[in-house]
Amino acid sequence: MQSPDPVTLAEFRALCAALPAPDAGAVAAARARDAVLTKPPGALGRLEEITRWLAAWQGRAVPEAGRVQITVFAGNHGVTARGISAFPAEVTVQMVENFRQGGAAINQLARTFGAELEVIALDLDRPTRDFCSAPAMEEAELVAALQAGWQSVRPGTDLYIAGEMGIGNTTSAAALSAALFGHDGGIAGWCGRGTGLDDAGLRRKEAAVALALALHDGHLADPFEALCRLGGREVAAMTGAVLHARLLRVPVLLDGFIACAAAAVLERAQPGALDHCMAAHQSAEGAHGRLLQAIGKEPLLSLGLRLGEGSGAGVALGLIRAALACHSGMATFAEAGVSGA
Template sequence: FDAAAADAARARNAQLTKPPGALGRLEDLAIWYAGWRGDPRPRINRPQVLVFAGNHGVTAQGVSAFPAEVTAQMVANFKAGGAAINQLAQAFGATMAVVALDLDTPTRDFTAGAAMTEDDLVAALAAGWEAVDPQADLLVTGEMGIGNTTVAAALACALFGGGAGDWTGRGTGVSDEGLALKTRVVAAGLALHGDLTGDPLEALRCLGGRELAAMAGAIARARVLRVPVILDGFICTAAAAVLECAEEGALGHCVAGHVSAEGAHGALLARLGKKPLLDLGLRLGEGSGAALAIAVMQGAVACHSGMVTFEEAGVSGG
């Protein structure tokens, strides 16, 4: 983070042709973005959307409203351009890449053992790390993986404590009965693996999944590249939380794109101190809520860098 660039952006913001503070959060976003980019008058030219896909052994427990083969079918849909995230990426001028992670080899059912080996975890983190375009100037990480709200609930519970019921939600739309089953499955996973609160990467290995690890790897890489990140929904945020739990402040380059309708997302964002930009009832994943928030970032940065000052415009100050 370049504090001098942020200070210069703050000074510029104070001179723009608007009453002080009248653009609300857009002003804070533009200054934050300027600081991470090291440029007091930045532009967003190359947003990138990354969608990671993985399969989960825990689907054998019947935790999802959709069958596991939908993960691969949706990857084909992403590649063909037919999904929601394709439309949103295109609407806001983002490049999009889809990374399918060993779909034919689901992770192990976390109620029977660790979801991933250490090699699996490292490979997935590396896949995320490598997928980030070094030329990107804004990153959205999204995911697809039947069963992964169950996985994210278990991971969030391992990281932050509380009961399984506090973190488990309806995902793609399970019934009351399905929700009760999911909660029992999450509780069983937590019981098997014991207390992991002090070891977030081990929690990710035992309870997470490849697409979650890949998102964490991509978000970490973006930090190194000083690429601001827009977090998506519950699963993306749970993956990001691993980094924050491992090192406080690790998500300083991230903004919460939206709060999803998935039950515990708001609570998870609150734990991370992130106030969402949008609240439109989305619960799709794929990066969709964050992709919509690309437009908010574009608006913020366009105003900041494109507006003229009171002096340039010959407008009388207040």
């Protein structure tokens, strides 16, 4: 059932406490079908896990992927003024145009695996504030970004993927992850090279994250407040999208470090909030593996990707289609005239 659009941050928080559960009956029916297909039990490994996960949230013994949404959110970050990225902020605008012209990696993956791609640019001419000196967003700005993500998820979607584009957003994701899960082992454990920082750039990134955490210390216990102070518009939009997908019972394939940091806000707000999500891959960004462990997700792939855009999830969409093809298309032992175990 479609929920009314939340209009305040309090409403977004409240929704985290009223999340639907998976459909146990659909999982049992999917498992029963799997048991009579012409293969040994468990022979398709994680492909069988994928099918049961989709069944749980679609409520169907034979899940489908006829309507797959990929939404790429774009935002700019004020913290880039501190030299924490290998690329200038104007690249965000240029890449949005590239998406719209069909020239990016995610365009090719969406086309290859039959997904609908949408690009949503969020106030690119108005970067968030430098979170080393002020909260990245005012509450109204955070709510607007959450709403943009929320509204992107369409009822009846079989699978949703959120991607991002935003120069500086690995710094935002690092600060947000450290705020959500702690940094007793040091800030460096959450900071990677992003788009290709040299050693000096990495030191600037670590210094920026440390400064931001010190500035906002005492205000980060609430996950949504941490998102407001350390996130970005595209990060918050992904948070809103993942939350609405859960309310609509739409399964979500999580992309890389930034997408997982956005989703982690919900997991910290309500344990189990990401049960409808599966991690597509572990990226080359060093902290992504640490973050996946923190949110309890085992990635499907590990290919050394570090592009963003939803590209890792786009590649994993091929695995989703493989799992569904086997589950729906294989003959049963009775149909094939094969003796079962």
